[in-house]
Amino acid sequence: MQAPPEEVDPDHAREWLEFTDPADPEHRVRADLTWLTSAWTCVYGRGCAGVVAGRAEDGCCNHGAFFTDTDDLERVGAAVAELTDADWQRRPRWAGDWTEADDLDDDDQALRTRVVDGACVFLNRADHPGGGGCALHGLALRTGRHPLETKPDVCWQLPVRREQEWVDRPDDTRVLVSSIGEFDRRGWGPGGHDLHWWCTGSPTAHVSAEPLVDTYAAELTELLGPAAYRELRRLTHARLDLGLVAPHPASPRPVPVELHRRRPT
Template sequence: MPTVREVDPDFPRDWIEFVDPADPKGVIRADLTWLLSSWTCVYGRGCEGVVEGRAEDGCCSHGAFYADDEDERRIEGFAEQLKKKHWQHAEIGRTQGISELDELEGEPARRTRTVDGACVFLNRAGFPGGAGCALHNLADRVGLHPLETKPDVCWQLPVRRTQEWVERPDEVQVLVTSIGEFDRRGWGPGGADLHWWCTSSPAAHVGADPLWVSYGPELVALIGQPAYDELARLCALRSTGRGPSHPATEQAR
């Protein structure tokens, strides 16, 4: 049984690197400890929310910052498909817009509008059209994957992708794509103030499948199918051996 609410983010991790099969100048660096964990989204079934007293908001209390203009336009397109009976805040979204200007890392940035302390797309508990993200619910209704209908930052969580050009000793540059856990620190300095964060909580490490399986479509979107196929092979191989396991997964067992 779990003995802690959240584990410390600093613990031994098992990382692996391999050349992207689709790009000889691309290198994938992946945190196998995270990808082999049993994390799963527990929204509505144990999620405590990032703001105290607002568990029903999940991680939607602050809205979602767009990755770029294309991300915002894509969400605008799906918002137009939402009917009022499926979107609690449709009137506000239609009249005031779904986005607003904020600040991210000291720079102006656009994100989804917030209404009464949470994202404009978050249907509150008890809404007849269905609680939770209206964009996620839309995907379920029309047979799409939620990564197609939600802002990039929403479907990428809890995976963190970073990319960096690295010059090797032979002066050849490679693009290193790192795939790891989006822990509290991924939120920046404000991450320490979150009421609760799922990736380090044993309460969220209760998935039937390891993360590399349950988040397969998202990982394909992040690194491409050829790289994911190799990553999946290495994860399956690693699962038969020994190595550092995620302490939150250990606590959940």
Template sequence: MAEAPLDLPRVWVEFTDPADARQRFRCDLTWLTSSWTCIFGAGCRGIYADRPDDGCCTLGAHFTDKADRRRVAAVVAELGHDEWQYHDLGTATGTKDDWSEKEDGARKTRVVDGACIFLNRPGFPAGAGCALHQHAVLTGAPPHTLKPDVCWQLPTRRSYRTVELPDETSYLEITITEYDRRGWGPGGHDLDWYCSGSPEAHVGREPVYRSCAAELVELMGQAAYEELVLRAEAHLAAVKAVRARGNRALLPLLVHPATLEAERR
């Protein structure tokens, strides 16, 4: 299996947000209990075959709002030449136009030499990878507090919709699921490789809900995350029971197929 099918069977759980009774979470346990992990620099092929060292940084990152952009601007002011390969270019005039640009009316990180301006290329003394992420590690800050929203959320996706009930009441539904190829829009189908569905990336030591705990708390809130943990643990206990009975026919209904394929390999 090259990648898991986009419309794979999924196990969903729903619960009311402990912090706000007017909204409910709808969480994809198939994704959140999978063994996906970021393998940048450790086998990642990149989204384009001719740029394997870029990971998913080739296209740059669109900002969600002004606060997202201001957060990155604050980090730009802290980055040194020894941390950021494109420091001189990204600070040439001291404005956001040095390190960001507009595309179809939306502001995003600037693309330089074929990839995001914040991506340090192989051979840079500080090492290849996102300068923002590396700065977070260097200073002891959680990486998601310094990077653009889309960068730290991938490949988990949060979306919203209003659910209308028969009694003419409604609630806000917040979905937490896998950011698969379709999350990139129509062009997502043209990516040469994508990690969330690839067995090559399902080699983490912890399930996603644990390895990405900080990001999920940011997306959901602490109380809702704790509710998710209870349900994810129960789901893993059910998977363990199925495995113990040797009933492997049920596993594709309970476990992400890329995780199963990674185990088989």
């Protein structure tokens, strides 16, 4: 069985930052600067080991994508309607039946993209004339859009993890706290340590010349809002200038990737 690449210990030191959203005084942002200043980048097709042993060509597309809400489903549905046979290898068979229900636990079911032959129905194989990989991702690139406009929420958010909760303060005020961090294997719950989920903690995927706070600008803006993202980026680069961020141990050494970042504009 193919083993996943070597990973660092997930309990390494992390540097966190918290600030108020300039556009909303009732919104606080907590950000894992160690993750956001890391050199992580998606390495699908260039060293990715996949999430199922022996199926590296599937990337992280084996289990289908669960939809977060109706808006997510409708946005993806509109993108599916744009796909052609050249975009999507399985369109002739599955164009009208690309979702399925799956059990989340003993009581609940949720809708996800259909799994066909062990992978998401939208995953084109390497022999497809239009190229391998996600058909929805390819559609975005072909039409000049960002993939977050065509793909399910879970697909474009990973491996960034956003958690939100309303916090009641001692002075009877209430704020929404959005936490942005690394979706490591613990994010999958009690069974996470048995998964072939490796990329956030492996040096194999920490090969970007720019920090994640810059390369994931579109995704972080969508998750936090434009004003909060701009403040996050400003504060992150300010901390880097002071050398106060605990580095991610999976990012390259001895020269941290932070030294190669572009200056904030």
